[in-house]
Every structure is written in C-alpha cells, then in structure tokens.
Amino acid sequence: AHFPYTSFDGLDPTHRVLRARAVERVEEAFVGRLTDHHIAVRLRERYDVVSLFQYLERVADPRAELRGALRVLRPGGHLLVDVADPRRLFPVHAVGLNAELVAQGCTVLTGARAHRVIARKDAPASAA
Structure with missing residues (x-):
C-alpha cells in the first residue's frame, strides 16, 4: 500500500511533547491525556492508527484511556498496544486486554x- 501523506502527532500529559514538536519529531503536539x-x-x-506503547500500565484508569484511544481512531483504523502483561490490566476478563477490546x-x-x-476499530452497525 502507498500512503501519500503520513504524519506523526504526539500526546503527553507533560510539556515534553512540545519539545518533540520543536525538534520536528512530531507534526502536532497535544498536552493532556486521551481522557481529557x-x-x-x-x-x-x-x-487511522493510534499507538499506546507501554502506556496503559502507567495510568490510573486503563479502560478510560483505551476508550479515549478508540474515540480518536476512525472506524476501520488500527490500535497498536504494547503492554508488559495485558491480562494484568483487565483482570475481570479471562483474556484481559483482548476481551476488553x-x-x-x-x-x-x-x-x-x-x-x-493490534486491533481494528469496527465500523458501527448501520441501522436497518
């Protein structure tokens, strides 16, 4: 596949993300959390793609952050999640993170x- 335009944006609860933008590591920088x-x-x-690399295990409410990530993702888009132990984050479900997704x-x-x-956000079912 050919992607004529790709940009990387950054989100961080600290102002460090603004430094990343200043040195052109990200195109746009947002200070805050996905739940804001x-x-x-x-x-x-x-x-089209949202990545959460070793992020969910560091937040107070991983479910809320996961919902936030899915809100900024387009239907059909892909969510990339990297965690040390996905079952530990969502222990209520037998298979943890996958069941939550x-x-x-x-x-x-x-x-x-x-x-x-890697998960794909499904398009909402259309009303018949």
Whole structure:
C-alpha cells in the first residue's frame, strides 16, 4: 500500500511533547491525556492508527484511556498496544486486554497471549 501523506502527532500529559514538536519529531503536539475532554473533542475520529506503547500500565484508569484511544481512531483504523502483561490490566476478563477490546467494538488481529496487540476499530452497525 502507498500512503501519500503520513504524519506523526504526539500526546503527553507533560510539556515534553512540545519539545518533540520543536525538534520536528512530531507534526502536532497535544498536552493532556486521551481522557481529557478538550483532547477527545478536538481529535475525535481523526486517526487511522493510534499507538499506546507501554502506556496503559502507567495510568490510573486503563479502560478510560483505551476508550479515549478508540474515540480518536476512525472506524476501520488500527490500535497498536504494547503492554508488559495485558491480562494484568483487565483482570475481570479471562483474556484481559483482548476481551476488553472486543467489548469496545474492535476486532483483535493478533493472538490471545500477545503483549503487542493490534486491533481494528469496527465500523458501527448501520441501522436497518
């Protein structure tokens, strides 16, 4: 596949992301979290790919952050998640992160025990 335009944006709760933009590591920089209202509104369904690398295990509410990531992802877009132990984050579900992603309306494209999970956000079912 050929992608004529690709850009990388950064989101961080600290102002370090602004330094990344200043040295052109990211095109746009956003200070905050995926759960912040101003982030959710501005970035709703903006991205084809969202990556959460070793992020969910460091936040107080990983489910809320996962929902936030899915809000900024377009239907059909891909979510890339890398965590040390996906079952530890979502212990209520037998298979942890994968079950949570399915519950959030995604199709998991990687194996059940993967520490690196790729999921596709499914398009909402159209009303018949």
